[in-house]
Amino acid sequence: xxxxxxxxxxxxxxxxxxxxxxxxxxxxxxxxxxxxxxxxxxxxxxxxxxxxxxxxxxxxxxxxxxxxxxxxxxxxxxxxxxxxxxxxxxxxxxxxxxxxxxxxxxxxxxxxxxxxxxxxxxxxxxxxxxxxxxxxxxxxxxxxxxxxxxxxxxxxxxxxxxxxxxxxxxxxxxxxxxxxxxxxxxxxxxxxxxxxxxxxxxxxxxxxxxxxxxxxxxxxxxxxxxxxxxxxxxxxxxxxxxxxxxxxxxxxxxxxxxxxxxxxxxxxxxxxxxxxxxxxxxxxxxxxxxxxxxxxxxxxxxxxxxxxxxxxxxxxxxxxxxxxxxxx
Amino acid sequence: xxxxxxxxxxxxxxxxxxxxxxxxxxxxxxxxxxxxxxxxxxxxxxxxxxxxxxxxxxxxxxxxxxxxxxxxxxxxxxxxxxxxxxxxxxxxxxxxxxxxxxxxxxxxxxxxxxxxxxxxxxxxxxxxxxxxxxxxxxxxxxxxxxxxxxxxxxxxxxxxxxxxxxxxxxxxxxxxxxxxxxxxxxxxxxxxxxxxxxxxxxxxxxxxxxxxxxxxxxxxxxxxxxxxxxxxxxxxxxxxxxxxxxxxxxxxxxxxxxxxxxx
Numbered sequence: 001x002x003x004x005x006x007x008x009x010x011x012x013x014x015x016x017x018x019x020x021x022x023x024x025x026x027x028x029x030x031x032x033x034x035x036x037x038x039x040x041x042x043x044x045x046x047x048x049x050x051x052x053x054x055x056x057x058x059x060x061x062x063x064x065x066x067x068x069x070x071x072x073x074x075x076x077x078x079x080x081x082x083x084x085x086x087x088x089x090x091x092x093x094x095x096x097x098x099x100x101x102x103x104x105x106x107x108x109x110x111x112x113x114x115x116x117x118x119x120x121x122x123x124x125x126x127x128x129x130x131x132x133x134x135x136x137x138x139x140x141x142x143x144x145x146x147x148x149x150x151x152x153x154x155x156x157x158x159x160x161x162x163x164x165x166x167x168x169x170x171x172x173x174x175x176x177x178x179x180x181x182x183x184x185x186x187x188x189x190x191x192x193x194x195x196x197x198x199x200x201x202x203x204x205x206x207x208x209x210x211x212x213x214x215x216x217x218x219x220x221x222x223x224x225x226x227x228x229x230x231x232x233x234x235x236x237x238x239x240x241x242x243x244x245x246x247x248x249x250x251x252x253x254x255x256x257x258x259x260x261x262x263x264x265x266x267x268x269x270x271x272x273x274x275x276x277x278x279x280x281x282x283x284x285x286x287x288x289x290x291x292x293x294x295x296x297x298x299x300x301x302x303x304x305x306x307x308x309x310x311x312x313x314x315x316x317x318x319x320x321x322x323x324x325x326x327x328x
Numbered sequence: 329x330x331x332x333x334x335x336x337x338x339x340x341x342x343x344x345x346x347x348x349x350x351x352x353x354x355x356x357x358x359x360x361x362x363x364x365x366x367x368x369x370x371x372x373x374x375x376x377x378x379x380x381x382x383x384x385x386x387x388x389x390x391x392x393x394x395x396x397x398x399x400x401x402x403x404x405x406x407x408x409x410x411x412x413x414x415x416x417x418x419x420x421x422x423x424x425x426x427x428x429x430x431x432x433x434x435x436x437x438x439x440x441x442x443x444x445x446x447x448x449x450x451x452x453x454x455x456x457x458x459x460x461x462x463x464x465x466x467x468x469x470x471x472x473x474x475x476x477x478x479x480x481x482x483x484x485x486x487x488x489x490x491x492x493x494x495x496x497x498x499x500x501x502x503x504x505x506x507x508x509x510x511x512x513x514x515x516x517x518x519x520x521x522x523x524x525x526x527x528x529x530x531x532x533x534x535x536x537x538x539x540x541x542x543x544x545x546x547x548x549x550x551x552x553x554x555x556x557x558x559x560x561x562x563x564x565x566x567x568x569x570x571x572x573x574x575x576x577x578x579x580x581x582x583x584x585x586x587x588x589x590x591x
Contacts, residue, residue, distance in 0.1 A: 178439045179448045185436050188425040195385075195423070196437045196500060197411035198445070315431040316478060319461055325454035 015161055019154045031157050033265045034164040035221045040245040040257035041171055042214035047243065048252035049175055050207045051187030052102075055110045055239050056117030059097065060090045060212040062234025064219030066124060069137045069229045079143040079150060079159065083220055090216020091209055093120075098208035102201055105190070117239055125231040136230030143224050160221055167214055172254050174210070176321075181314050183207055187252075244282070248289050250298030259297045337399075338363040338534050339415075339504055344383055344393030344403075346376075353379045355558040356393065361504075366535045368549030368566070370542070372578060375555040377538045378420055381506050384536075385417045386410045397504075412440075414503030418496070418510060420538075422489045426482040430473060430492055433481060434464045437499045471495050471525070487518040494522065498529065505529075507537045511544055523547055546570065554578075 018030055039061055046052040064086040071082045097116045101109055124131040131137065142151030143159075150156050174180050185193045186200050193200050223229040232238065241264065249260020267285065272278040293300045339361040346354040353376045361367065369377050382388040384395065386407035395403045402410060411417075425433050438460050439445045468474045473491060481489060494510055510526065511519040523544045529535070539545040545552070552569040554562040556578050562569055569575055 174448055177448050178445050181432075181436060181439070182445055184428070185425055188427055189423065192423050192425060193436070194408045195411055195417060195419070196496060197408050197440055198436075199406075199408050313429045313432050313478070313480070315429060315435050315461075318435075318457070322454045322457040322461065 012165065016158075019157060024153060027153060027157055029265065029269060031153075031160050031225055033262045034160050035218055035225060036242070036245065036265060037258040037261040038164055038167050038221065039215055039218035039242050040249065040261045041167060041254075042211045042218060043242050044246050044251060044254075044257045045171065045175075045183075045207055045211040045214075047246050048250075048256070049180065049183045049187060050204055051190075052204060052207070053106075053110050053243070054101075054113040054211075055236065055243065056097075056113030056115070057211070057215055057242055058234050058236065058238035059113075059117035059120045060094055060215035061219035061222070061238060061242070062117075062120060062124065062229075062231075063093050064090045064216030065223035065229045065233050066131055066137070066219075067216070068220035069140050069223045070130070072141050072143065072224070073137065077141040077144050079145045079224070082143070082224065083163070083217060086216045086220035087213050090219070091213035093216075094209045094212020095205075098205050098212070102204040102208055114236060114239070117234065118236060121231060121234045121236070124234055131231075134231060136228055136232075137223075138228035140223065140227050140229075142227070156225060160225065163217065163221060167217065168254070168258075171214070175254065176314070176317065179203075179206075181318075184252075184314065244286050248286065248296055250296030250300075253296075253298045256296050256298040263297065336362045336364075338397065339384070340396040341384070342394040342396070344390040344395060346379055346383055346388060346390050353558050354383065354390070357558070357560055358393075359553070359560065359563070361534060361536070363503075363534055364532050365551055366549050367537070367551045367553060368545035369536060369538045369553045369555060370540075370545060370569075371555035371561070376558040377555050378508055379558075380555065381417060381508055381536075381538065384410075384504075384506060385415055387417075411500065414501075415506070416497050416500040416502035416504070417506040418493050418508055420508040420512065422486070422493050424481045424489060424492060424496070427480060429478050429480055430468070430484075431464060431477045433492060433496060434467065434499055435460065437496055438464055441499070441501060467495065467499055471498075472521075487514045490514055490518070491522065494525075502533060504534045504536070507535065507539075509538050509540060511539065511541050519544060 015030075019027055022030065043054065043057045046054050046057070067086040067089040068082040071085055076082070101112045101116070104112060125134055127133065142149065143156070144150060145159070148155070150159060175183070182193070182198055182203050185198070186203060190200050219233065222233065245260035245264050246257045247260070248263055249258065250256025264282065267282060268278060271281045275281070289296065295303070337360055341357060341359040343356045343358050344354060345352065345356050357380065369380070371377055379388065383390050386402070386405055386409075389404060393403070394401055397410070397413065397415060402413070425436070442456070442460060444456065444460065465474065465477070468477050471491060473488070473495065476484060476488060481492060484492070490510070490513070494507065497505055497507070507526070511522050514522065519541060526535070526537075526548055535548075537545060537548060546566050549566060552562070552564060552566050553560055554569060554575055561578065562572060562575060
């Protein structure tokens, strides 16, 4: 526990010191990693914890990105306003789409999420008046926080880092809560969960909305950070990329999706500077992972350090936590 | 139902049927179960025993007829609501959270029972949680499973998994407990152990047991139902069923022909 806290503190410190250590190029790369890590974390709630493999999560990323872009352009570039509004709009969209998706399982869930996200893609791609069609929306005003202008990349980086830390903490608390245990139970055996009296559809619906809302936040950060948004952010390949991040990093773990996002973004940056066929390389790496290290980076690391550890059991961790609090 | 709305009737089934396509599995079965009754259900394979349970638990919906529970109709109530209301089942094949530990499995039951499943963040009320863990430990001790509490279910022996399966049912604090072949695949020693534990369950739990081990079922039940081809063939006291010539014929027809009697 202490070791873990030490590592977390060191990681946060390092991330906070990044603007003084790295050039602007690497700082922007780091910001992009953090944004996509939030996106991957949100998908992980579905894929890793609830066992629902979605191939349409870019829908919420895109909704958040477009909502934030439109709001900042038409209404107010206030960072808090655009962020919260995007979260809300993405949550509402997830509540509508989820109504249909959580009724089915497995392959049908995957196809249904894909279909909905492609419907949203078609809309933003074709509606030239509202979303700028295939050109997307560019020239977004730089975000402001109160009277503070966040156009400076270092300020923006810190804001992104802050949102990342908040989202990470919120999600870690959630997956360790009784609610999170129910999600894990659904992933392991939904029929059993129903037999012991859980309305699993409702829990899956809640997970879907949470994942969508946080996906929307990451999308809003992305368009704010880039200053533009394009239909590609809603396209199914975006859903595919984030799924790859989750799987390569380690689904069903908190740090996994973050490492997966970092791995893919870094690989993309390095490889694409050498060859235009970088997607071929990413695809190859993904295949190698699926075949040889299906548990992802985190699972691989754990297998090396403590092969017999029972990482899935939540009761022992919860008990230690409760005992500690009860003694205080 | 009105005329039968006596206090002590807990479950009332009125002419339920179930067919899959043209195949009639349950044919117009009616049954009244009193609170605290212990009913054994026997019948040859394919008689519709498990399907009948599935209709009672809501895992399947009937194609005809009605089911009443504590005087209220529950014919179309979803399975998880019936489980919440106290109609609890165990499965014929172990159906557990195999990657998780025994304690994890049990906690998922208890956290719902104690209304703590909808806490979305870290447990706030540590004392309540501690009580939950203590309850779990107590149950595990009673059932002789304390040693394997932190073992993953998939690493347990078949018999141990079977015990966990039943323990989860008990932990639900059921009003009606439906046990689908609780001792299937167990050794003789394990079977005796489970049979004894089931006998010692509180008398106010209404129990229905599908069981192929006739020693177990006759030792447990005070009322026997023989299902045959989707209908109730006989409904009576164990002695009645034991001595019924026709039951011998349908239930162990082949063995009977070979000159053996198991009843």
